[in-house]
Amino acid sequence: MxxxxxxxxxxxxxxxxxxxxxxxxxxxxxxxxxxxxxxxxxxxxxxxxxxxxxxxxxxxxxxxxxxxxxxxxxxxxxxxxxxxxxxxxxxxxxxxxxxxxxxxxxxxxxxxxxxxxxxxxxxxxxxxxxxxxxxxxxxxxxxxxxxxxxxxxxxxxxxxxxxxxxxxxxxxYPANQSLHCFRLFTYGLSESSISDAFQHLTLPQGYEIGYRSSLPFIEVKLFAPEQGNTALTLLAEMETLLGDNIVGKQVGLIDNLASMLIQHNKKLAIVEQSTGGFVVNWLNQQPALSEYVVSASVQNTVVDTKTDMDALVKAASDQLQRLSLIPNSQIGLFSGALHDGAVTVGLITDEEKWIQHVQFKRVYSHDDQRWVISTVLLDMLRRYLQGVAIFGHYESLNRLFENHSLKLMNLQKR
CATH class of the missing domain: 3.40.980.10 (MoaB/Mog-like domain)
Structure with a gap:
């Protein structure tokens, strides 16, 4: 060696x-x-x-x-x-x-x-x-x-x-062989649960699986000495086990969203409360996405301590309904105020609306809270564009409420 x-x-x-x-x-x-x-x-x-x-x-x-x-x-x-x-x-x-x-x-x-x-x-x-x-x-x-x-x-x-x-x-060292690296970016799963899911995988000689955890994602890497059928078969098995928690293949969530928004030609209107601009700033790290955000605003909202979940969900629904009226946008995204360690996030299209109220299972710093909430919201967008279940499995969060409904049709864009 x-x-x-x-x-x-x-x-x-x-x-x-x-x-x-x-x-x-x-x-x-x-x-x-x-x-x-x-x-x-x-x-x-x-x-x-x-x-x-x-x-x-x-x-x-x-x-x-x-x-x-x-x-x-x-x-x-x-x-x-x-x-x-x-x-x-x-x-x-x-x-x-x-x-x-x-x-x-x-x-x-x-x-x-x-x-x-x-x-x-x-x-x-x-x-x-x-x-x-x-x-x-x-x-x-x-x-x-x-x-x-x-x-x-x-x-x-x-x-x-x-x-x-x-x-x-x-x-x-001419006999040394380079490795091909296949990357799967995931959100919602822990390293231990991914490791458990992979425990029955058989790795051929020269193959390795590696992990890189960087809140809020876990990157799973398959190192292979070649790119042939053996590597692709093993990669397909890994993708099946990770399911729709894969937010990007070879690229991360934002680059994946950029490709899909361009492919589907969908433009966004965004209102952020708890995330304080994290969502739009994150999207703007990918230059190709700048023209796909037609409206973005940050609201500083103070929630009364007596406010219950039903009121927060209704407020989110009203915000989403208003977002759907913004000209030239096809998708609205909303992150609500953080209250008692929980937050309401939602997505609306011209036909449908999804809202979920999720609660942190662990204590995060203020910035980490905003990263996680932003990721949940953008993961909803990713799931919608990919045509998979909008409400994903997130091990670090409790989902207290979810609702999928048709958008109210009595309001129209001007």
């Missing part, structure tokens, strides 16, 4: 000031290429500690990828630490100095003298081009390892891994 280690650098990563998204991305990306990361380490901005960690990893790993610390400031110490670990000096790369100057000339700026530091590499290092920024990468051979040094800026890091480091690894 190939031993791959990643060393992340920087006090901001070590102390939790920023999330190490580069490490998460690299682990996932390498796994999809058939290369499994075996160890991850984080070291602060301390030259000697980083040098010792580089040397230690070089004794136990085949590949080491060091991320961060290649900038022009005083706390960027990775090149010095690499030279210390390899017991060599630093030398200036005239080629990279010329590259940096050319980048600044394109911006009609003079390169600051501080950037010369980014061209100082350990003696004998192989330069790795950075087509985006001013921090070049480099590689050295130390003990049993090839060690690759990369900048911490995510856009620069990812392009260097994809275009330069991965091809080197594939050339070095």
């Amino acid at each position: 190939i031993e791959i280690t990643m060393i992340s650098t920087g006090e901001e990563v070590l102390l939790g000031d920023i999330t190490d998204t580069n490490a998460a991305w690299l682990s996932r990306y390498l796994f999809e290429q058939g290369l499994t990361m075996t160890r991850r380490v984080t070291v602060g901005d301390h030259c000697e500690r980083l040098a010792k960690e580089i040397e230690s990893c070089s004794l136990n790993s085949d590949i080491v990828i060091v991320n961060g610390g290649l900038g022009p400031t005083s706390d960027d110490l990775t090149a010095v630490a690499a030279a210390m670990a390899a017991n060599v000096g630093l030398e200036q790369s005239d080629h990279w100095v010329a590259e940096m100057k050319a980048k600044y000339e394109k911006l009609n700026r003079e390169m600051p003298a501080a950037n010369l530091k980014q061209a100082m590499l350990p003696e004998g290092a192989e330069l790795i081009d950075n087509p985006v920024g001013t921090a070049c990468g480099f590689a050295i051979k130390l003990n049993r390892s090839w060690i690759f040094f990369t900048p911490g800026v995510p856009s620069e890091f990812k392009i260097m891994v994809k275009d330069q480091i991965l091809p080197r690894l594939q050339a070095k």
Whole structure:
């Protein structure tokens, strides 16, 4: 088995000031290429500690990828630490100095003298081009390892891994087989219930199932060494077991909604109370959806403590009826006020109306409540467009009321 280690650098990563998204991305990306990361380490901005960690990893790993610390400031110490670990000096790369100057000339700026530091590499290092920024990468051979040094800026890091480091690894390990990843995005099920549903699945050699939980969704991934009939048959079994709790295949809920709204040419009118604009903001993250929201408003509604569920449901019904009158819209969406840990949400079309009153089973933060309510509402929309049952199975919610009725026909759009 190939031993791959990643060393992340920087006090901001070590102390939790920023999330190490580069490490998460690299682990996932390498796994999809058939290369499994075996160890991850984080070291602060301390030259000697980083040098010792580089040397230690070089004794136990085949590949080491060091991320961060290649900038022009005083706390960027990775090149010095690499030279210390390899017991060599630093030398200036005239080629990279010329590259940096050319980048600044394109911006009609003079390169600051501080950037010369980014061209100082350990003696004998192989330069790795950075087509985006001013921090070049480099590689050295130390003990049993090839060690690759990369900048911490995510856009620069990812392009260097994809275009330069991965091809080197594939050339070095040609027998390694990349994996195809099939993704199913779900809502309403827990990881444990999905695992129980899959317990009788038989995975052929080389196949794996993975999970990624990110409130409010659980992404289920099938990793397969090929895309043939075996993989597709297994994927079909998984889809059957997950049922209509799948909100997207290969794409998430919003991208799936974008495709369906465009396909059906349906436009939306939205009123939000408890969600406070989350629904429309979420939809607008997909640029193609902007023209499919013809009306959106947020209402700050205070509910009297004595208000009962029947009154909340009636208020939702009235709001939906008004939404149905908005010109050029074919679907109305409404999220009501949160009251006693419960909320009323509804959807109306030119012919029908659906309302449900759901209650949280657990305590959520204010933002998480809005994410969950928004997801329930948009899941109703997804279900309507897909032609499946509008009221889904949600393990984290109690459904206290549901109603499906024909829309009142005595009011018409103007």
